[in-house]
Amino acid sequence: MTEQVPLLELRNIAKSFDGTRAVNGVDFSCLRGEIHGLVGENGAGKSTLMKVAAGIHVPESGKILVGGRECRLRSYLDARREGIGVVYQELSLLPELSVAENIVMGIWPRGRGGLIDWKAAKERSRSALTSIGSEVDPDTLVASLPMAARQMVEIAKVLSQKPELIIFDEPTAPLSSDEVAILFDIFRDLKSRGKGIVFISHRLDEVLAISDRITVMKDGLRVVTDSCAAFDEGKLISSMVGRQFSEIFPPKGGRAREGSPLFSFDGVLSRFGRRVAFDVGRGEVLGLGGLQGQGQLELLQSIFGLGGCERQSVRIHGASVSVGSPIRAMRQGIALVPENRNEEGVFLILSVLQNLSACTVSRRQRMGFIRPRAEREAVEEMVKRLSIRIASTRQTASLLSGGNMQKLVIGKWLIFNPRVIVLLEPTKGVDVATKQEIYRLIRELAERNVAVIMNTSDMLELIGVCDRVLIMNRGMLTASLEGPAITEENIMKASVSRTDILTAGDRP
Amino acid sequence: MTERQRNLRLYVPVYAISLVIYLAACFVEPTFFTWNNNVNLFTRVTPLVLVGIAQTYVILTGGIDLSIGATVGLATVIAASLPFVDTPSNVLLWLLIPPSIGLAVGLLNGLVITRGGFPPLIVTLATGAVWKGVSLFILAEPGGSVSSGVATFVTGTLFGFLPVPLVVLLLSVLVFHLILKRTAFGRSIYAIGGNERVAYESGIPCDRVKVWVYGLSGLIGGLVGMFLSARMSSGDPLVGEPYILNSIAVTVIAGTSLAGGRGGIIGIIGGAYIFDLLNNILNLLAISTFYQYVAKGLVLIIALAITSGGAELRPGRLLRKGRRKELQEENG
Numbered sequence: 047m048t049e050q051v052p053l054l055e056l057r058n059i060a061k062s063f064d065g066t067r068a069v070n071g072v073d074f075s076c077l078r079g080e081i082h083g084l085v086g087e088n089g090a091g092k093s094t095l096m097k098v099a100a101g102i103h104v105p106e107s108g109k110i111l112v113g114g115r116e117c118r119l120r121s122y123l124d125a126r127r128e129g130i131g132v133v134y135q136e137l138s139l140l141p142e143l144s145v146a147e148n149i150v151m152g153i154w155p156r157g158r159g160g161l162i163d164w165k166a167a168k169e170r171s172r173s174a175l176t177s178i179g180s181e182v183d184p185d186t187l188v189a190s191l192p193m194a195a196r197q198m199v200e201i202a203k204v205l206s207q208k209p210e211l212i213i214f215d216e217p218t219a220p221l222s223s224d225e226v227a228i229l230f231d232i233f234r235d236l237k238s239r240g241k242g243i244v245f246i247s248h249r250l251d252e253v254l255a256i257s258d259r260i261t262v263m264k265d266g267l268r269v270v271t272d273s274c275a276a277f278d279e280g281k282l283i284s285s286m287v288g289r290q291f292s293e294i295f296p297p298k299g300g301r302a303r304e305g306s307p308l309f310s311f312d313g314v315l316s317r318f319g320r321r322v323a324f325d326v327g328r329g330e331v332l333g334l335g336g337l338q339g340q341g342q343l344e345l346l347q348s349i350f351g352l353g354g355c356e357r358q359s360v361r362i363h364g365a366s367v368s369v370g371s372p373i374r375a376m377r378q379g380i381a382l383v384p385e386n387r388n389e390e391g392v393f394l395i396l397s398v399l400q401n402l403s404a405c406t407v408s409r410r411q412r413m414g415f416i417r418p419r420a421e422r423e424a425v426e427e428m429v430k431r432l433s434i435r436i437a438s439t440r441q442t443a444s445l446l447s448g449g450n451m452q453k454l455v456i457g458k459w460l461i462f463n464p465r466v467i468v469l470l471e472p473t474k475g476v477d478v479a480t481k482q483e484i485y486r487l488i489r490e491l492a493e494r495n496v497a498v499i500m501n502t503s504d505m506l507e508l509i510g511v512c513d514r515v516l517i518m519n520r521g522m523l524t525a526s527l528e529g530p531a532i533t534e535e536n537i538m539k540a541s542v543s544r545t546d547i548l549t550a551g552d553r554p
Numbered sequence: 555m556t557e558r559q560r561n562l563r564l565y566v567p568v569y570a571i572s573l574v575i576y577l578a579a580c581f582v583e584p585t586f587f588t589w590n591n592n593v594n595l596f597t598r599v600t601p602l603v604l605v606g607i608a609q610t611y612v613i614l615t616g617g618i619d620l621s622i623g624a625t626v627g628l629a630t631v632i633a634a635s636l637p638f639v640d641t642p643s644n645v646l647l648w649l650l651i652p653p654s655i656g657l658a659v660g661l662l663n664g665l666v667i668t669r670g671g672f673p674p675l676i677v678t679l680a681t682g683a684v685w686k687g688v689s690l691f692i693l694a695e696p697g698g699s700v701s702s703g704v705a706t707f708v709t710g711t712l713f714g715f716l717p718v719p720l721v722v723l724l725l726s727v728l729v730f731h732l733i734l735k736r737t738a739f740g741r742s743i744y745a746i747g748g749n750e751r752v753a754y755e756s757g758i759p760c761d762r763v764k765v766w767v768y769g770l771s772g773l774i775g776g777l778v779g780m781f782l783s784a785r786m787s788s789g790d791p792l793v794g795e796p797y798i799l800n801s802i803a804v805t806v807i808a809g810t811s812l813a814g815g816r817g818g819i820i821g822i823i824g825g826a827y828i829f830d831l832l833n834n835i836l837n838l839l840a841i842s843t844f845y846q847y848v849a850k851g852l853v854l855i856i857a858l859a860i861t862s863g864g865a866e867l868r869p870g871r872l873l874r875k876g877r878r879k880e881l882q883e884e885n886g
Contacts, residue, residue, distance in 0.1 A: 352755070376757040390755050393748035395815050404745055404756040407738040415736045440558055458756065 051114040052077050053211050053242040054130065059098055059108035063445055068094040070266040071108070076211060076242040081233055083257030083274070084246045086286055087449065087477030091266040092246050096213045099244075100132045101125035113210075131209030133201050133217050139188045146171040146184035149203045174206040175199070178232050192339055193220035201232065211242040218252055219475055222338050222503075230256050248477060250279050262286055283478055294482060295510030296489045299329060306364055308497045309380075309466045311349060313358030315341045318521025322355075323548060326466070326497040331488060333512030334501040336541045341521040342501045343385065346468050349499070350375045350382035362466070376405070381464035383455050385471045387448075391455035394444040398436050399425050401443050401454045405462045428457040432483070449480035456487065467491060469500040473507065485511055505537055522546040561818070564809030567860045568824035575831045583838045593717045595830065597709065597785065600719040601626075601778045602826040605797045606804035607730045607819050608774035611767050613805050614734075616747045616814030617667065617674035619771045621682035622801055624689065625659050626794030629779020631689045634698025634789025648701050652783075653776035659685060660772015664765030674768075682798070689791035696790040700783050708784035722781070723823065731819050743767060747814025804829060807857050828857055 052075035061069045069091040076082045086092050097103045099110065101119035109116055112128045119125045125132075139148045146164070149171040157163030171184040180198040188196060197220055204212060218226050233243055233256055247253050253260060254277060261271040262285045269285045310325035318341055326332045334342045344354030351371040360369050362378055369375040375382070384390035393401050402425045403410075410420040425439055432453045436446065443454060452472070459467060469488070473481045488511055491498055502508060508515050515532050517525040517540035525540030526547060527533075580587040605622055612619040629652040636651060637644050659681070667677050711717050734740035742763040745753040754760050775794070783789050807825040810817025832853055836846045 350755070372755050373757045373759060382755065384755060389749075390751055393745060393752050393815070396744060396748045400741065400744060400748075403741075404753070404758070407741045411738060415732070416738065416741070418736070 050077055052111070053080075053113060054099060054244075055109075055111040055114075056095065056099060057109040057111070059095060059105045059110075061094055061098060061103055061105045067266050069098070069105070072263070072266070072268045074099075074261060074268070074271075076244055078210075078240045078242055079237050080258045081237055081243045081245055081256055083253035083260040084244055084263065085248070085250065085253055085260065085282060086263035086269075087479050090263040090286070090477070092263050093215060094266075095263070096132065096215060096244060096246065099125070099211075100130060100213060126207060126209070129208075129210035130213070131204040131207055131211070132213045132215065133197075133204050134215050139196055139200055139203070141187070141189035143188060144184065145175075145182055145186050145188060145191075145199050148188055148199060149174055149184070149206055151203070153207065170206060171202070174202040178202055178205065179228055194222065194225050194338070197221060197225075201229075205236075209241070211244070212236065213244040213246070215246045216248065216475060217245075218247055218249055220338075226252060248475065250282050254279065254282070286478060294478075294485070294506075296486050298331075298511075298513060299489065299492055308363060309499075310361045310364075311345075311358065312360075313345075313348060313355035315344055315521045316354060316356050317341060317344060320521040320546070321548060322518075322521070322523055324516055324523065324526075326499055328495045328497060329492045331492050331498040331500065331511060331513045333508040333515040334499065334518065335503075335505065335508045335515055335537055336518040336524070338503050340518040342518050343470060345518070346470060346499060346501055347382070349466075349468055350380060352382075376462070376464075379465035380468070381405075381459040381462055381466070382468040383459060383470060383472055385474065387451055387455050392443050392451050395442060397440050397442055398429070398434070398446075398454065399439040402428055402439075402457050402461060405458050424461055428461055431460070432457050432487070447477075449476045452476050452480065452484070456484065460487075460491075464496060466497045466499070469498065471502055472500060473502070473504065505534055508532065508537060509534065517541055517543075519543060523548060561820070564817070565821045565824070568808055568821040568828070568857075571857055571860065572824040572827040572831065575828060575835065579831055579835045579838065582835060586834075586838075593720075595827075595834075596717050596719040596723060599823070599826045599830050600723045601782055602797070602800060602804060602829060603723055603822050604726060604774050604778045604781075605801040606808065606822045606826055607726060608771040609801035610805045610808065610810050610817065610819050610822065611730070611734070611743060612674070612771050613802070613810055613812060614743050614747045614814055614817060615764055615767050616750065617764065617767070618802070618812075619660075619663065619678050619768065620675065620798055621659070621663060621678040621685060622771060622775045623794035623796070623798035624682040624685035625656050625772050625775030626779045626782065626797055627791045628659065628685045628689045628794075629653070629656050629776040630783040630786070630793055631693040631698070631779075631789040631791050633780050633783035634700055635692060636701075638699045638701045640701050640703040645701060645704060648704055649780070652780040653773055656776020656779065657769055657773040660775065661765060661769040663772065664768030667768065668761040668764050686791065693789050693791055696786075696788055696793075698783075698789040700787045700789075702787075705784045705787050708781060719781075727819060727823060734818060739763065739766070744815055747816070749815070800829060803854060807854070828853075 056074040101124045150167040154162045155166035168184045257274045262269040307325035308328045312323040348355035434453045515527045524543040633652045804825040808821030
């Protein structure tokens with residue numbers, strides 16, 4: 047890189063929350079025409095640093111320079127005026143409004159008499175969407191779009207504000223690999239037009255594939271900034287976690303399936319009208335994979351009474367049971383860790399204690415009253431077991447990092463002590479170290495004879511964690527892979543296959 | 555911020571403000587600080603505290619109960635229409651019927667809200683109108699009579715010195731605080747207000763809890779009606795009207811978030827005192843009614859600004875805080 051004035055420069059930025067230093071004297075810069083990868087575990091301070099650049103957080107100390115000129119960013123609007131746009135991890139779209147209404151939000155095209163010119167708005171939205179290769183109709187309600195399409199709308203919205211620097215906070219998390227390729231084309235196009243891009247991601251291969259420079263953060267500090275060529279995945283991970291990266295996945299149990307299955311499911315997916323059946327044994331980790339949105343989530347949610355399947359029959363140890371609602375499913379010892387932890391998993395405004403004890407309050411009662419000590423002990427034990435980083439169990443959950451929030455959700459169900467646990471994308475938006483801890487936990491559960499059913503869009507996870515893998519395509523089960531047959535090639539093949547193993551006469 | 559810090563920030567100001575107003579009242583009117591006057595105060599504040607507790611429970615789940623005023627009115631009307639000759643069976647009837655009717659009214663609210671999936675605001679507005687109509691039908695204007703034994707008991711003392719209203723006041727705050735903090739029912743209330751979807755997926759019987767919360771609100775409304783009718787020795791179909799908004803105001807001043815999930819009832823007594831003393835002082839100062847309304851409104855907003863929690867979830871407030879700090883740095 048030549049000596050040019052950076053588009054954005056952050057000098058010695060510090061920001062704390064409740065006395066915890068989230069970012070502690072960090073320097074960061076992004077040049078014109080540069081894609082700057084920013085990686086680190088959850089809670090390393092990446093998002094906080096970028097929120098400083100976006101005007102969301104005002105730092106306690108440090109300078110922000112845009113194009114070499116020092117400026118104060120006190121709000122989102124200040125940052126937008128300085129040409130900084132952010133595509134957020136938790137999308138900032140309003141689901142009950144149309145795509146066009148969302149895209150022009152806050153910078154409405156004015157027509158006669160100061161009224162909003164909706165024709166121009168739709169036109170602007172359409173051109174913003176086509177410029178990134180999306181064919182979404184501007185009149186569609188955002189709520190009716192799948193996550194990946196919403197992500198594109200979000201990107202179109204930010205780009206329509208003509209920013210010079212765009213911060214992408216985990217944009218690839220909800221995207222399939224095809225969609226990631228489209229996103230990277232957009233990145234390259236922006237880069238060729240001299241825009242700066244900051245790319246935050248947990249997917250290290252993607253960061254390595256597209257970045258010019260990479261900055262690694264850890265515990266609120268900058269560990270290293272260097273050109274992409276200086277890194278490989280191993281080096282990135284070891285600088286992120288500060289230890290040698292030896293093994294991501296714990297060894298599998300390798301136990302043979304014993305006797306009759308613990309849990310079996312048979313039902314018809316409402317969206318596809320297809321029959322699906324499978325079973326899981328004691329201590330088995332069953333993975334459900336395939337391309338995203340092929341019915342995996344509906345199938346697994348229906349086990350927990352959240353709908354998605356018709357004419358379903360669930361058996362535990364061969365006996366038919368009812369799982370029509372979460373309460374009924376829990377009576378059968380079934381637990382579910384949802385995909386969207388902010389909406390379905392964590393009580394953001396309640397304390398860590400109330401979160402962890404939520405499923406099991408009635409178990410720790412004496413004469414109708416909760417026994418506070420029993421509760422505290424159960425919660426503190428779980429905090430220790432999952433090494434959840436908190437100042438106090440009375441702390442509100444909203445300020446925890448993504449990884450720690452996920453641990454709250456998992457911990458809540460571990461206290462419940464299920465015999466069947468369903469995990470939906472358990473490592474989504476979670477840092478590497480927490481991922482490893484979650485893998486270890488899954489193994490631990492299997493060793494205790496819990497039947498684990500998990501859905502993940504990360505192929506390596508399917509291969510590394512699961513004893514058996516089912517692949518879904520368009521609501522059909524297209525393969526059941528076991529042991530050495532769980533390979534990338536087999537998974538990919540089955541993901542696009544059109545043969546239903548149930549009707550093909552195979553064992554489910 | 556931990557829960558405890560938040561609680562301190564919520565409850566200390568409420569009691570500080572009510573103490574300041576109390577001392578101001580004593581200053582304006584020396585007879586204010588007499589035992590008799592204080593007993594009067596307990597008697598007046600108790601119904602407000604009770605409806606405040608009921609409203610807090612409902613608001614903590616993320617709902618609201620606008621029918622509580624009509625429930626109180628209905629209960630006084632029914633209490634005043636029951637036979638007023640003191641026989642043990644009559645007294646028993648008198649003690650059982652108004653609260654039971656309150657409970658039934660409340661449970662009905664809860665069932666309509668949960669089964670129908672309707673917004674609590676509209677449902678309770680509607681049922682409130684219905685019960686107000688029924689009360690006016692039973693007793694078109696204040697009247698009727700109440701068993702004299704009960705009336706003297708309610709306004710009397712225990713063991714010769716403890717005013718019954720004070721006992722009711724303290725006991726109910728204690729009991730309802732314990733229920734809220736130490737039972738599965740109380741926990742479920744916070745969970746539902748915190749995020750009903752998460753609560754549902756955590757196996758909390760949201761609908762059942764909500765039905766009982768509205769039922770409890772109705773039950774308390776019935777008890778308050780009984781208490782008021784004993785105090786007035788009569789029934790009044792409209793006596794509960796002021797409690798609709800006052801119960802909400804007391805709840806919020808006591809630190810409960812209208813969005814649900816945050817708050818509690820420890821601050822309720824302070825909130826009710828602020829309310830009542832304000833009236834009292836303004837009357838003592840012989841300020842005309844017009845100004846009284848204005849002054850009351852202003853003081854309430856000030857109290858709210860000091861006590862209301864939830865600042866940490868309001869981004870605008872955080873931004874302003876940051877800006878203020880920056881300005882300080884610039885100047886200093």
